[in-house]
Amino acid sequence: MDRPLGLLAELTYKCPLHCPYCSNPLTVPQAAELTLDEWYRVLIEARQLGVLQLHLTGGEPLARPDLTPLVARARDLGFYVSLVTSGVGLDLQRARELASAGLDHVQLSIQDADRISADEVAGARVFNRKLAAARAVTALELPLTVNVVLHRGNIGRIGPIADLAAELGADRLELAHTQYYGWGLLNRSALLPTRDQVATAEQAVARARATHDDTLEILYVVADYYEAYPKPCMHGWGRRHIVIAPDGRALPCPAAAQIAGLGIDNVRERSLSAIWHHSPTFTRFRGYDWMHEPCRSCPLKETDFGGCRCQAFQLTGDAARADPACQLSPDHHLVEAALQVAGPLHQPWHPRSNPSVS
Amino acid sequence: MTAPLSLTDRPQLRRGVRAATDPLSDETVLLFPEGVLILNETAAVVVRQCDGCLSVAEVVQAVGEVYDGVAVEDVMSLLRDLITQNLLVANRG
Numbered sequence: 069m070d071r072p073l074g075l076l077a078e079l080t081y082k083c084p085l086h087c088p089y090c091s092n093p094l095t096v097p098q099a100a101e102l103t104l105d106e107w108y109r110v111l112i113e114a115r116q117l118g119v120l121q122l123h124l125t126g127g128e129p130l131a132r133p134d135l136t137p138l139v140a141r142a143r144d145l146g147f148y149v150s151l152v153t154s155g156v157g158l159d160l161q162r163a164r165e166l167a168s169a170g171l172d173h174v175q176l177s178i179q180d181a182d183r184i185s186a187d188e189v190a191g192a193r194v195f196n197r198k199l200a201a202a203r204a205v206t207a208l209e210l211p212l213t214v215n216v217v218l219h220r221g222n223i224g225r226i227g228p229i230a231d232l233a234a235e236l237g238a239d240r241l242e243l244a245h246t247q248y249y250g251w252g253l254l255n256r257s258a259l260l261p262t263r264d265q266v267a268t269a270e271q272a273v274a275r276a277r278a279t280h281d282d283t284l285e286i287l288y289v290v291a292d293y294y295e296a297y298p299k300p301c302m303h304g305w306g307r308r309h310i311v312i313a314p315d316g317r318a319l320p321c322p323a324a325a326q327i328a329g330l331g332i333d334n335v336r337e338r339s340l341s342a343i344w345h346h347s348p349t350f351t352r353f354r355g356y357d358w359m360h361e362p363c364r365s366c367p368l369k370e371t372d373f374g375g376c377r378c379q380a381f382q383l384t385g386d387a388a389r390a391d392p393a394c395q396l397s398p399d400h401h402l403v404e405a406a407l408q409v410a411g412p413l414h415q416p417w418h419p420r421s422n423p424s425v426s
Numbered sequence: 427m428t429a430p431l432s433l434t435d436r437p438q439l440r441r442g443v444r445a446a447t448d449p450l451s452d453e454t455v456l457l458f459p460e461g462v463l464i465l466n467e468t469a470a471v472v473v474r475q476c477d478g479c480l481s482v483a484e485v486v487q488a489v490g491e492v493y494d495g496v497a498v499e500d501v502m503s504l505l506r507d508l509i510t511q512n513l514l515v516a517n518r519g
Contacts, residue, residue: 071450073462118450120462148444148457173442173459211442213459239442240459285512287460 071118072344075147076311076322077107079135080127084156086191086419087179089217089252089259091322092127096423099315104134106336108141110312113340115145119310125152127314136165143170150175152215155201156194163204174205175213175242181228185221191419199236206237213240218291219259221414223269230276234284243273244289249323251420253382258417260410266294293403297368298375298391305377306350310340318343320350323378327387353377358388362396429509431482433498434519437505438478443513445473456513463513468493469504473514476505481519 081096102110111122122142129135130153142149150173151166158176176198180186183195205212214233216222222229226243233241245266246252246259261269273288280286292299302309302321311319316334319325325332331348344350352358356369363374374380375391383392383402390397431437439445443458454470456463465473471492475485482502490496508514 115449118448120446120448120455120457146446146449148446150459172444172457175459209441211459239440 070307072114072308072310073119074121074123074309075111075114075119076123076125076309077110077129078125078127078311078313078322079107079129079132079138080314081423082131083126083128083154083420083422084131084192085128085154085177085194086421087177087189087217087251088255088417088419089219089246090420091247091249091252092420093250093323093325094254097315097317101132101314102312102316102335104138106316107138110316110335110340111138111142111145111147113335114310115147117341117344120146120148121150122147123150123152128154128156130154130157130162136169139166139171140169143172148172153177153201154190154194155198156192158201158204160204160207163201163208163210167208167210171210173211173213175215176202176205177215177217178202178229178232179216180222181225181232182222189221202236202238211240212236212238213242214238215242215244218243218245218261218269220261220265220410221259223261223265226269226272227276227279230280230284230286234280238284240285240287241276242287242289243269244287245291247292249378249382251418255417256406257409258415260293260407261291262410263294263407266291292376292379292391292393293407295393296395298372298379298393300372301376301379301391304373305353306344307354307373310344318347318349320353321378324349327378327381353387360388360390362394362398363390366396429506429516431502431506431509431516432519433483433486434481436478436481436517436519437476437485437509437514438517439473439476440513440515445470458513463511472501472504473508476514478517 080101139149149171152175155176178198179189186195187193216229248256277286306320311322316336317332318335333343333347359374363369377387379391380389381387384399392399392402446455446457448455454465472489475488486498486501
């Protein structure tokens with residue numbers, strides 16, 4: 069089955085939060101956001117390609133006043149519709165509107181179990197509003213996933229984080245180590261946990277799973293810098309997912325726009341089908357022919373697809389090299405060097421600044 | 427890890443899991459927050475019976491009306507597998 073299954077619709081780059089690990093680009097184009105009618109057309113074309121899952125994300129998708137009709141149309145077309153949100157702006161009335169429109173699932177970010185640390189990372193006093201948003205979601209019996217990005221500042225509080233997610237009535241808790249893209253890469257030295265912290269975290273996850281076995285599913289996304297082999301990024305380039313940026317650029321992953329020379333297409337100018345099948349952005353690293361050694365002859369290439377093209381580009385300047393997170397990569401020393409600065413100490417970071425988008 | 431399941435349980439899809447028809451293949455798929463599971467024809471018939479009202483024994487009986495020679499253990503094995511994947515809940519009966 070060679071078709072896209074998931075569409076990540078980045079509705080806006082606007083966000084009330086300033087998280088230092090945000091994977092949005094540091095600078096974004098000043099082009100206007102897609103209109104509701106343009107999104108309707110994208111959804112119809114995605115459905116024709118066989119997309120089943122729609123993730124409404126951003127920035128903060130609630131910043132779009134036309135979110136409810138978009139959810140309703142998506143559900144009419146048959147998508148499984150997830151809202152990926154900070155929860156800021158998700159009061160009971162808005163949640164009720166979205167639930168009535170057919171929203172299937174809410175993924176809500178929480179920064180920490182400790183209010184002061186959480187608000188410090190978010191760069192805004194939003195912790196209590198997030199808890200209220202979670203309670204609005206569960207009061208409506210919408211499925212709730214709490215997502216917590218792990219970094220050196222909160223990695224020691226996995227137990228309390230799981231307790232909080234359970235108390236909020238979440239169905240799932242996703243504990244995801246920071247992925248170093250965008251602001252996350254800029255702030256890497258302030259975010260990277262130590263190897264000991266990661267090992268302790270894995271034990272804490274096992275304990276939390278035992279404690280909340282019957283009520284809370286706990287997903288753990290590993291720290292790829294500490295793994296022997298890279299993550300199967302996006303389940304392969306141009307293989308399962310399409311990302312549409314707020315201005316209509318179509319990408320194989322949220323970070324791909326930074327890779328030089330891809331020839332990025334825009335849904336304002338080309339059909340999604342033409343983009344999926346023919347755009348050089350999508351075909352460039354599809355399959356295995358683009359690979360060099362050690363990936364080309366590696367038995368794991370069908371498991372990890374050579375890892376992450378963006379990470380290869382960011383660390384080596386060449387997106388066709390093996391992901392340096394892989395211990396077999398000739399560039400693995402770049403990751404090991406980055407880990408030298410990992411420490412338990414608090415370091416200042418650059419808070420994500422909000423883009424001025426028309 | 428094998429999920430416990432008895433003939434009196436009344437299985438249903440977990441909250442957040444939805445059965446749908448794939449527009450390209452017409453196969454039944456389970457949609458859930460982070461994924462998609464394509465069901466074969468037999469599994470689709472089984473899952474469509476799991477409404478939280480019918481017991482496992484009744485699900486087996488209903489599937490038996492569609493297919494000859496349905497083995498109880500095959501149905502239970504499928505249901506256990508879906509429970510282990512957090513797609514189905516058993517509802518103790």
